[in-house]
Amino acid sequence: MTNKNLIKGRTGDWEVVIGLEVHAQVISKAKLFSGADTSFGAEPNEHVSLVDAAMPGMLPVINKVAIEQAVRTGLGIKAQINRFSVFDRKNYFYPDLPQGYQISQFSDPIVGKGEIIIDMEDGDSRSVGITRIHLEQDAGKSVHDMDPSSTYVDLNRSGVTLMEIVSEPDLRSAEEAAAYLTKLRAILRYLGTCDGNMEQGSMRCDANVSVRKPGDELGTRCEIKNVNSIRFAAQAIEYEARRQIEVIEEGGTIEQQTRLFDANKGVTRSMRSKEEAHDYRYFPDPDLLPVNLSEEFIEEIRSTLPELPDDKKQRFVDELGLSGYDADVLVAERAIAEYFEEAAEGQDAKTVANWVTSDLFGYLNKEDLEISDSPVAAKQLGALVGLISDGTISGRIARDVFAEMCATGKDPAVVVEEKGLKQVSDTGELESIVDEAIAKGAAQVEQYKSGNEKIIGWFVGQVMQATKGQANPQMVNEILRKKLSE
Ligand code: ADP
Ligand code: MG
Numbered sequence: 001m002t003n004k005n006l007i008k009g010r011t012g013d014w015e016v017v018i019g020l021e022v023h024a025q026v027i028s029k030a031k032l033f034s035g036a037d038t039s040f041g042a043e044p045n046e047h048v049s050l051v052d053a054a055m056p057g058m059l060p061v062i063n064k065v066a067i068e069q070a071v072r073t074g075l076g077i078k079a080q081i082n083r084f085s086v087f088d089r090k091n092y093f094y095p096d097l098p099q100g101y102q103i104s105q106f107s108d109p110i111v112g113k114g115e116i117i118i119d120m121e122d123g124d125s126r127s128v129g130i131t132r133i134h135l136e137q138d139a140g141k142s143v144h145d146m147d148p149s150s151t152y153v154d155l156n157r158s159g160v161t162l163m164e165i166v167s168e169p170d171l172r173s174a175e176e177a178a179a180y181l182t183k184l185r186a187i188l189r190y191l192g193t194c195d196g197n198m199e200q201g202s203m204r205c206d207a208n209v210s211v212r213k214p215g216d217e218l219g220t221r222c223e224i225k226n227v228n229s230i231r232f233a234a235q236a237i238e239y240e241a242r243r244q245i246e247v248i249e250e251g252g253t254i255e256q257q258t259r260l261f262d263a264n265k266g267v268t269r270s271m272r273s274k275e276e277a278h279d280y281r282y283f284p285d286p287d288l289l290p291v292n293l294s295e296e297f298i299e300e301i302r303s304t305l306p307e308l309p310d311d312k313k314q315r316f317v318d319e320l321g322l323s324g325y326d327a328d329v330l331v332a333e334r335a336i337a338e339y340f341e342e343a344a345e346g347q348d349a350k351t352v353a354n355w356v357t358s359d360l361f362g363y364l365n366k367e368d369l370e371i372s373d374s375p376v377a378a379k380q381l382g383a384l385v386g387l388i389s390d391g392t393i394s395g396r397i398a399r400d401v402f403a404e405m406c407a408t409g410k411d412p413a414v415v416v417e418e419k420g421l422k423q424v425s426d427t428g429e430l431e432s433i434v435d436e437a438i439a440k441g442a443a444q445v446e447q448y449k450s451g452n453e454k455i456i457g458w459f460v461g462q463v464m465q466a467t468k469g470q471a472n473p474q475m476v477n478e479i480l481r482k483k484l485s486e
Pocket of ligand 2: 021206223
């Protein structure tokens, strides 16, 4: 850990320590212990089975897909997969929890220690420890804004599968926490185990924050609950760290607390203190047997893992010659990486990378489009780069062709043909245009001969004007140099 993360206080430097607990909703058609539908956007209480509503005598039945998804996630973060795990009851009362307990995993989670490599903007990478991943049921939702005097309960979410992904207290700044969430989300999306849509609540984060003087023992932490965007997580951590430093520097002490982040004000507020903390009285759920996984079951899942962002990045750098920065940008989302690879097939990869990260991203950002909605298909972008490489068009004309492709969705070759944009590479034709430019610029010829090499730009400009920018720039330069030194 480097000193750049330290925060300056009145009494010296402070180190921030952060551990994150991420709740990720598992992609599965059915809930963890019932066959009810999990799709987003249904009418309230449309997706509720008798199990989810905790009708008396209903028994949970484990959803095999949920187990597979947790194992898949564990393998994706190079974690220990526990062949033996147990479901426990976490008992508490809440109106949106009809069972009176949440089925979770406490002493024996399905996934043990793993790691996630985070990539910082300055090019640094480092490993963050994962403590565990356990499976648990989501709760329902209390609805306060439908009626001024009543609260309603929507149980659609009740019983949906969550993975709780717990990190070690290894993060040292809000930026690192943001990088961790970004990377974790990318891995989950690559694996197809969680869609990572924080604004829809399918990925939520609890941030544990403490501060200490460098070298000291861990300080007392506060936990900021249910943060629903990466930006908010960073803001909440930043605020909370400074708040704690201020409290300590004024002679106070930090009490262990659960806090909430108010995104409008940018502050965290106390929700409950340690004394009010729940005693969940965990015990193994008597309705469920422990989960025993066979080695074959785990290996079967391992054999279907996709190439993950870290490996993909390494391959883009080693085999395609991309810079680490470009590779990071391209692997950040699976859909982008796939688009790039399809476009780069048979083309110069670096040129394609430039087109994707500058022109294509520029257009998509401007139009607020996802890559899946790009009017220019990957193959078409590849073909455009092909036309530059084989000299059919110049890089400058390619920008016009690209704009036309964005507007019409046409193939680059069709745009070039229709608009007559083919590069003029005919030596005879270019020579006579160059001759005309030289004839017009007697004064410029003098300057060139007396050593002003830069004046060649003026001649190039003349030729480009005469050819509407379609002259092959390299050939124009060669012919000019030859003729001017005659
Ligand atoms: P709980 O289950 O009560 O939330 P855990 O011991 O499981 O407690 O810790 C939860 C999270 O808090 C983990 O992500 C861990 O890394 C983090 N954590 C633990 N101690 C500290 C600390 N002193 N400062 C910051 N984070 C911490
Ligand atoms: Mg916690």
